[in-house]
Amino acid sequence: MSGRTATGAPTATGVPTATGAALQIEGLTVGYGGAPVLHGVSIDLHPGEVVALLGANGAGKTTLLRALAGLVHVASGTVRLDGTDLTRTRTEDRARRGLALVPDGQSVVAELTVDENLRLGALWRHRGRAREQAIAGVYELFEPLARRRAAAGHQLSGGERQMLALGRALIAEPTLLALDEPSLGLAPLVVAQLMATLRDAAARRGLTVLLAEQNVTSALSIADRGVVLDLGRVVAAAAASDLAADAALRHAYLGF
Template identity: 55%
Template sequence: MLEVEELVTSYGAVRALDAVSLSTKDGSITAVLGANGAGKTTLLRTVGGLVAPDSGRVRFDGTDVTGWPADRLTRSGLVHVPESGGVITELTVEENLRLGALWRRDRADRAAALREVLELFPPLAERQGKLAATLSGGERQMLAIGRALMSRPRLLLLDEPSLGLAPLVTLRILQVIEDLRAATGLTVLLVEQNARSALSVADHGFVLSLGRVVATDRAEDLLADDQLRHAYLGF
C-alpha cells in the first residue's frame, strides 16, 4: 500500500529524515516509534504532502506520489491526521466533519459517511451541533479522525493520537482504529510516542532515531526486545 524509499527531508541545514525506507502492507497497522526529534512527524508530513522531500520516493498503491500536494493525495485515498488534530474550533462538530467530504460529489455517500462516523464516535453525535471549541481534548481527536474518515481513505496517516489524552481515552481511540481496520481493511501508518500502546494494536513497527530507521520487526518482537525498548522506546 505504501512504499517509502531512501527519503531525505531537511529543514534548512538540519536533516530530519536521512535515507528512510519503509513499507506497509494493505490492511495493516504499522507503528513508527522513537523519541522526540526522531523524525516521526516529519515522515508523515513528507508522505502526506505537507513537506517536500530533498530526495527519495513515495509510492502509494503502486503510484509514485512523491511531491504531490495534500489535497491531491486526499482525493487518491491517502489522508493525514496531523498531531493535535487541527480541528476548526469556530465551526460545529458537524461542519468540521462535512469538510472532510466536501470534495466528494456523491451527496448520498457523504450523508452515509456522516452517519457512520457519528455511530463510531458517540460523543460526537451527542455534540453534533456544538462548536468544536467546546470539545475536550479526546473529543477533538475523535473529531479529527472522524473528519479524515469522511473522505473514505484507504491509507490513514495518524500522528500522535494519544498526545495529551488520558489513558482511557487513548485506549478508546486505538481500539476504534483497530476495529476500523478489521471492518473495512483500512491501512494505518501510526506515529506514536507511547510505544507500548502503539505496538499493542500494530502488526509491524519501525523505530526511528535521529532521522534514521534503526530497527524494524513484528510488533510482538519489538515488544520482546528489552535492549531495543530501553535504548529507543523508553519502557
C-alpha cells in the same frame, strides 16, 4: 540503509519486501534549511496493516508524516501509494488519491460545529444521500460525537476533538491513514478507545494505518509491526510483539 530485527539481527532493508504494498517509502531524505532530518528511510506498509512508527522526540516521526502528505520538500527518495508515485504531487492531490493525515494538534476547525467539521471532511468525496450516510457512519463509530453534533469544536473535550479529527479523516474514505501522536494529552481510557477504533477500522475497511506515537505500549498493542526511528534513520523493524518483548531495544531507543 540497513535495519535490525527486534533481536538485533541485521536485515537487508529493515522492512518487508514491497510486493503488494499499499505504501512504499524508498530512500527518503528530508530536511529543513539544508539540514537533513531523515536519512534514506525505507518502509513498506501493506493493505489493512497497522504499523507503529516509534522513536523519541526528534527522531523524525513528524517529518516523515509531513513528507508523506507533501508538506515538506523531499531531497531524494520516493513515496508511492498503491503503486503511484506521489513524491512530487501536491498535498490536495495526495488526499484525493487516498492519503489522509491527522496531524498533532488534531486539525479540528474550532469555530465550526461537529456536524460542520464532518461535512467539511466529506466535501469532495460525498454528495447528497451518500454524504449523509457517511456522516451517520462516523456518528455510529464515535457515539460521543453524535450527542455533541451541534457543539463547536472549541467546546469539545480533548478526547472528543481527537475523535472528530479521526472521523473527519475517515469520512473521506482514505486507503492510508497517517496519524501523529493521537494519544497526546488524553486520558488512558480515551486512548484505549481510540486505539481500538483504529484497529477496527483497519480490519473492517482494509485501511492501512501509519501511527506515529510516543505511547509505545498503546501503539504496539494494536499494531501488526513496529518501525523505530532514531535520529532520522530506521534502527529496528519487526513484529509488534517482538519489539515489545525486546527490553534492550526499548531501553536504547524508546526510553522504557
